[in-house]
Amino acid sequence: MLARNITIAVFSCIIIAGLSCKKETEYAAFPFKDIQAFKIAAGEETINGALENDSIIIYWPSYLEMPASITPDITLSEKATIQPAAKESVAFKTGTKYTVKAQDGSTKNYFLKVVINQPGIQIYEATYSAVRGGTLAVDNGRLIRYIIRDTAQTHFFLVDTAGRETPIAISFATRNNTPYTDLKLPGGDTLQPGAYRIKINSGIRTLTTENAIFGVLYAANEQPAANPVDGSITLKHGGQITFTGTGFIDMKEARVFGYNTTTDWSEKEIATLELVSFTATSVTYRIPDNFPTGSYELNSYNGNGIFFQLRTTDFIGFWDWNKQKKVYVNIDGAAQITVTD
Numbered sequence: 001m002l003a004r005n006i007t008i009a010v011f012s013c014i015i016i017a018g019l020s021c022k023k024e025t026e027y028a029a030f031p032f033k034d035i036q037a038f039k040i041a042a043g044e045e046t047i048n049g050a051l052e053n054d055s056i057i058i059y060w061p062s063y064l065e066m067p068a069s070i071t072p073d074i075t076l077s078e079k080a081t082i083q084p085a086a087k088e089s090v091a092f093k094t095g096t097k098y099t100v101k102a103q104d105g106s107t108k109n110y111f112l113k114v115v116i117n118q119p120g121i122q123i124y125e126a127t128y129s130a131v132r133g134g135t136l137a138v139d140n141g142r143l144i145r146y147i148i149r150d151t152a153q154t155h156f157f158l159v160d161t162a163g164r165e166t167p168i169a170i171s172f173a174t175r176n177n178t179p180y181t182d183l184k185l186p187g188g189d190t191l192q193p194g195a196y197r198i199k200i201n202s203g204i205r206t207l208t209t210e211n212a213i214f215g216v217l218y219a220a221n222e223q224p225a226a227n228p229v230d231g232s233i234t235l236k237h238g239g240q241i242t243f244t245g246t247g248f249i250d251m252k253e254a255r256v257f258g259y260n261t262t263t264d265w266s267e268k269e270i271a272t273l274e275l276v277s278f279t280a281t282s283v284t285y286r287i288p289d290n291f292p293t294g295s296y297e298l299n300s301y302n303g304n305g306i307f308f309q310l311r312t313t314d315f316i317g318f319w320d321w322n323k324q325k326k327v328y329v330n331i332d333g334a335a336q337i338t339v340t341d
Contacts, residue, residue, distance in 0.1 A: 029104035032077030039073045055113045056098070062118035062148050062203055067092050079103035119146045121200055121207040127320050128198065129215035133187030140179040147202040149179065154203070156183060158196035158214055165199060166191055191216050193250075193315040215319040224248045224312050228333035229298060235287045235339045240276060242284040243310060243331060250313035251278040254285050255328065258296075261303050270306065283310060291339050298335040306337060 038049035038056050042064055049072075050057040060066055074086035082100045090096050096112040122145040130136040138144050147154050149172045157165040169184040185191060195212035226245035235241055254273035260266050270292065273285035296306035309328035316327055 029102075030077070030079040031102050031104045031106060033080050033100040033102035033106055033108040034077045035074060035082070035098070035100060035110055036077060037073075037075035040070050041073075042067075051110075054108070054110055056110050057113045057115060058092075059115050059117040062116055062146070065150060066114075066116075074098075076100060077102070116203045118148065118203045118205055121146050121202055121205045123198060123200070123207060123209055123213075125209065125211060125213055125322075127215065127322070128213055129217055129319050130183065130185050131217045131219045132185055132191060132193065134185055134219075136183045136185075137173075137175075137180045138183060140181055144181060144200070146205070147181070147200060149181075154181075155201045156181075157199040157201075158191065158216070159199050159208060160194065160196055161212075166196075185216060193218050193313060195315075195321060211321060213321045215315055215321065217319060218249065218313060218316040220317060222247060222249065223316050223327075224251075224310075224329045226310060226329050226331050229308075229331055229335045230333045232336045233338070235291070235337065237287055237289045237291065237293075237339075237341050239287050240284050241273070241287060242282055243308075244282045245329070246281060248278050248280055248283050248312070248329075250315075251275055251283045252311040254311065255309040256291070257307050257309070258305050259301060261301070261305075287339070293339050293341060296337040296339070298331070298333050298337055300334070307331075 035051060035056065038051065040047045040049070040058065042061075045061075045064070047058060047060065050059070068091070069089045070092045071087050071089045074082060076082055076086075077100075080100050080102050082098055084090050084098065092112070092114065094112060094114045098110040099107055100110065101107045124143045126143060128136060128138065140147065140149070151170060151172070154170065156168040156170050158168060159165050166186070169186075171182045171184070173180050173182060193216050196214045196216060197209045197212050198214050199208040200206065224245060224247040226243050229243070233241075253275055255269070256271040256273060257267050257269050260268050271288055271290065273287065276284040276286050278284065294304070296304050298306055298308070300306075308331035310331065312327050312329055314324050314327055318325055
């Protein structure tokens with residue numbers, strides 16, 4: 001009986017000793033304070049921020065309108081908190097600050113860095129033209145690409161030979177599922193007819209064409225018209241000839257030609273008349289010494305037939321920046337013309 005009691009006592013002591021030696025496990029507070037994911041909802045798209053050191057880099061697509069504020073979805077390290085809070089509205093601009101606080105009280109700051117994800121502007125060097133006061137619709141999928149379709153961020157200019165820039169009013173439209181930019185030229189004398197380079201500022205991008213591919217044109221009803229010439233006219237080398245009419249603009253040299261009636265009826269150049277002066281209703285030329293002397297019939301298709309064309313502005317009717325076509329005013333009538341020394 002004594003031995004049995006001793007055994008029980010020892011067992012109880014072991015149990016008691018075991019209970020007295022047990023300790024609770026203690027864990028250190030978490031030191032983690034990282035942003036693991038940063039997402040922005042943009043319409044039907046989700047834009048993920050790129051995390052680099054203390055920067056949250058947002059590559060914003062140029063084709064989406066940029067908001068003034070965002071409410072991002074943010075994923076943090078375990079036990080960490082953030083200010084401003086996730087899904088709280090903040091200014092969407094470079095420099096907006098976030099502070100992440102770990103469970104142990106340490107903190108880390110992050111800063112937004114907004115980058116417009118915009119490729120370089122592309123312009124296909126076709127011919128672009130419109131009359132003063134007119135509108136040109138430009139296909140943004142084919143001719144002018146990678147511009148931001150927002151008039152607050154995209155601006156067009158025409159640049160003349162002296163480098164002067166004239167702003168052009170623009171608007172955006174979609175027709176038959178094709179995006180267009182409509183360019184509205186100013187009327188009056190704000191923009192003189194001629195060839196211009198195109199300059200575009202859009203978002204972070206700027207492009208100016210190397211060549212003058214935009215033609216500002218006179219309206220078709222502004223094309224000059226000459227009065228017919230009849231009767232008998234004598235021209236002398238070194239003398240002058242004057243034609244009358246209406247709407248003479250930007251006059252240049254005059255062309256005198258006939259036809260090879262004995263061969264293939266191709267045109268043959270007879271003379272070039274140097275411009276002396278012009279007004280809106282008359283234009284005067286000098287008769288060159290190399291004008292063959294003789295008798296001619298104006299507008300006659302025979303061996304001594306002769307035709308006059310007065311060159312005017314190139315910027316009326318059809319215009320091609322890469323292959324400019326000369327524009328002429330034809331002289332009608334049936335005069336008998338004699339050229340002498």
